[in-house]
Amino acid sequence: xxxxxxxxxxxxxxxxxLSLDLGEEEQRTSKKxxxxxxxxxxxxxxxxxxxxxxxxxxxxxxxxxxxxxxSELKEDNLDEIIQKLDAMALEIIKEDESFRGTVDRxxxxxxxxxxxxxxxxxxxxxxxxxxxxxxxxxxYQVYCERNGKLELTNIQFRDEEHVMNVIEKIVAPIGRxxxxxxxxxxxxxxxxxxxNAIIPPLSLNGPTITIRKFSKDPLQIEDLxxxxxxxxEVALFLEACVKARLNxxxxxxxxxGKTTTLNVLSNFIPDDERIVTIEDAAELQLHQNHxxxxxxRPPNIEGKGAVTIRDxxxxxxxxxxxxxxxxxxxxAEALDMLQAMNTGHDGSLATGHSxxxxxxxxxxxxxxxxxxxxxxxxxxxxxxxxxxDLIIHQARxxxxxxxxxxxxxxxxxxxxxxVLQDIFLFxxxxxxxxxxxxxxxxxxxxxxxxxxxxxQSGITxxxxxxxxxxxxxxxx
Numbered sequence: 001x002x003x004x005x006x007x008x009x010x011x012x013x014x015x016x017x018l019s020l021d022l023g024e025e026e027q028r029t030s031k032k033x034x035x036x037x038x039x040x041x042x043x044x045x046x047x048x049x050x051x052x053x054x055x056x057x058x059x060x061x062x063x064x065x066x067x068x069x070x071s072e073l074k075e076d077n078l079d080e081i082i083q084k085l086d087a088m089a090l091e092i093i094k095e096d097e098s099f100r101g102t103v104d105r106x107x108x109x110x111x112x113x114x115x116x117x118x119x120x121x122x123x124x125x126x127x128x129x130x131x132x133x134x135x136x137x138x139x140y141q142v143y144c145e146r147n148g149k150l151e152l153t154n155i156q157f158r159d160e161e162h163v164m165n166v167i168e169k170i171v172a173p174i175g176r177x178x179x180x181x182x183x184x185x186x187x188x189x190x191x192x193x194x195x196n197a198i199i200p201p202l203s204l205n206g207p208t209i210t211i212r213k214f215s216k217d218p219l220q221i222e223d224l225x226x227x228x229x230x231x232x233e234v235a236l237f238l239e240a241c242v243k244a245r246l247n248x249x250x251x252x253x254x255x256x257g258k259t260t261t262l263n264v265l266s267n268f269i270p271d272d273e274r275i276v277t278i279e280d281a282a283e284l285q286l287h288q289n290h291x292x293x294x295x296x297r298p299p300n301i302e303g304k305g306a307v308t309i310r311d312x313x314x315x316x317x318x319x320x321x322x323x324x325x326x327x328x329x330x331x332a333e334a335l336d337m338l339q340a341m342n343t344g345h346d347g348s349l350a351t352g353h354s355x356x357x358x359x360x361x362x363x364x365x366x367x368x369x370x371x372x373x374x375x376x377x378x379x380x381x382x383x384x385x386x387x388x389d390l391i392i393h394q395a396r397x398x399x400x401x402x403x404x405x406x407x408x409x410x411x412x413x414x415x416x417x418x419v420l421q422d423i424f425l426f427x428x429x430x431x432x433x434x435x436x437x438x439x440x441x442x443x444x445x446x447x448x449x450x451x452x453x454x455x456q457s458g459i460t461x462x463x464x465x466x467x468x469x470x471x472x473x474x475x476x
Contacts, residue, residue, distance in 0.1 A: 057102040059158060064092050065112055082116065085109050119189075120166040121155045122211075126189070132213055133255070138206030139163050148400010160200075163207040167197045170209075174281075181301060188281040191216060194259075195281075212255070218285040221264050229257065229394075230404045231441050233465045234424055237407070241390055242268035244457040245347035246450060251360040252394035257402035258351040259283055259327065261394055265349055269323055273347075276316045278309060279327030292319065309333040310371075313340065326350040334367035341387035357391040357408040361418055378416050385410055385418045389450055397437045404441055409448045423448050423466065442468045 068088050069081055086109050093099040114123035125131045125144050133145035139157035143150050157163045171178055171187045178185045183202045187195040194212040221235045230238075241248060242265055250265070252258045266286050269275060274290045282295045294316065299306040309326070310333035316324055317340055324345055329337055329352045341348050354360035361384060368380045393406035405426035411419040423446060428439035443466045454461060 057099060058104065058108055061089065061092060061099055061103050061105075061108050062112060062158075065089055065108070068092075069112075069116075082113055085112060119169060120162065121157055122166070122209075125153070125155070126193075126211070126213070129216075134209070134211040134213070136163060136207070136209040138203075138208065141205070145400075148396065148402075160206045163209070164199065167199070167207060167209060170195055171197070176298065177301070182298070185298075186281045188283060192283050192285055194283055214260075214283065214285070218263055218267075218287075219260055220267065224261070224264055227401070229261070229402055233443070234404065234407065234441055237424075237461060237465055238265060238392070239268045240454050240459045240461050241450075242266075242347070242349075243270070244450075244454045244459055246389040246453070247341045247346060247348050247387055248350075248390045248392060249360065249388050250349070250351040250392045250394065251354040251357060252351075253353065253355065253396065255402075256394045256396045258394055260402075261392065261404070262325070262327070262349055262351050266325055269347070273322035274320060275323045275325060276319055276321040277325045277327070278312045278316060280309065283327060284325065286325075292321075310336055313337055316340075317345070321345065322347070324348045328352060329364075329367065331367055332371035334364050335371040335373060335383075338364070338368065338383045338387040342383060354393070357393050357406050357420055357422075360391055360393070361410075361420070381416065381418050382413060385413045390448075391420070399431070399435055399437045401437060403437075403439075407441075409450065411449055421446055421448070 065085065065088060069085075086105070089105050089109055093103070093105060111121060114120055117123075119126060122134055122136065122142065125134050125142075130146050131144045132148075135143040135145075135150075136157070137143065139159050139162060142153045142155040142157075144153055145151075157166075167178055167185075170189065171185050173190075174187055176185050176187050178197055178199060180199075180201070183200070184198045185196070187197070189195060189211070192214045194214075196210045197208065199207045221239070224230055225232055225235055248265065250258045250262050263284050263286075266275070266284065269286075269288060271288050272290075273288070275286060275288055275292070277284050277286065277291065277293045278296075279294070280296050282293050284293070294312045296309050296312060297305065297307040308331075309329075310331065313324070313326065313333045313336040324337075324340060325348070326333070326337060327350075329350050337348070337350060352360055352363060354363050361381075364384050365377065365380050368375065368383070388410045391406070391408045391410065392404055393408065394402060395405045396402050403426055404424075406422055407424040409421045409423055411421050413419065422444050424441050424443055426439055426441045428437060430438050432438055445467055447463065447466045451461075
């Protein structure tokens with residue numbers, strides 16, 4: 001029971017709520033109870049969630065099997081060795097009685113297979129479709145996210161070197177490196193899942209890995225409707241916006257589902273257009289035929305040879321793109337992106353971190369200033385207002401669900417201020433008995449200014465899409 005629960009339970013025991021009007025003796029008793037509850041809670045919290053290193057005998061058996069594998073590799077291929085692993089382990093246990101009753105043979109064999117064919121102990125989490133994120137906090141503490149909630153697993157690595165081996169196995173195939181001179185790295189798995197790794201001396205817990213998994217089959221708009229991220233009316237509206245070549249920016253916090261939404265939106269791009277995607281680590285999974293994927297490059301061991309997102313945005317303009325899709329805008333590339341959107345590259349898509357559509361505008365202003373170009377704030381805002389047509393803001397709610405909470409039109413400038421107008425807004429109606437957030441993305445009753453632009457593109461959206469059921473007025 002938490003400290004707050006204890007305080008509330010103690011308060012219910014009294015005929016009257018705890019207050020300053022209690023007698024001096026009662027106040028002392030209440031104070032003692034609360035302090036005792038506080039100390040008990042702190043004791044529980046002080047118990048480290050880190051567990052002890054794995055069983056020494058299990059590690060000894062695994063080491064013996066490793067040696068056996070190395071000797072067998074000269075004659076057999078890896079697939080044949082994997083099939084014989086269980087028999088090899090059984091033979092070692094028969095020869096050495098100290099292993100009997102002290103090791104779990106199946107567990108040792110499974111761990112070795114994961115080391116040989118996958119990414120070590122976390123391999124079962126990688127193949128589990130319910131797991132959306134994996135967090136390795138050193139060798140003995142591995143968390144995962146299921147249904148939006150974090151949970152501690154019983155998975156452990158052998159030691160810090162074991163974690164480092166897995167990191168190397170992830171980053172080496174894509175030409176990235178991690179060592180003391182470059183202790184942080186962004187990478188990706190073969191299925192496109194995003195990986196971040198950071199090692200000592202920067203990470204005090206030991207080598208740390210964070211993996212954001214992507215679905216084997218990329219999500220479609222129907223999946224987002226089923227998850228409650230958006231409604232069918234909103235899906236119809238967003239499809240029209242992409243096909244009409246509006247410039248769309250997807251904003252939101254970390255883990256709110258921006259990249260997933262961007263990927264779904266990109267599926268609406270016609271198949272006869274040339275698409276150039278630009279990312280730090282390639283994650284987008286586009287199904288169109290004509291896609292060119294560009295990926296930034298970190299500096300080499302001498303600190304040279306870096307290719308930034310900004311460099312790639314500039315280069316993409318010379319590649320005759322019909323659409324430019326930027327995985328995440330986080331720096332000086334914002335200026336080049338806005339200029340591209342303002343110079344004929346309509347239909348561009350991008351994402352960025354922010355707490356709201358208004359915050360996204362403010363962050364874009366700051367990012368443009370990072371480019372080192374001395375522009376007055378009004379000129380920057382005019383660039384933003386002229387470039388971006390629509391901001392889709394996504395959030396991860398308390399129950400772990402990811403929902404679009406704002407669809408906002410950038411209407412232009414009034415004086416020195418960029419005018420924003422919500423077209424759809426998420427209305428929360430409370431929390432149900434299962435702790436799930438109840439609510440719905442509803443229209444605000446305002447028809448966007450670019451409605452005529454949709455019609456000129458040959459796309460017709462019923463005006464009823466912009467009106468909530470039961471609404472009799474119209475603010476078009």
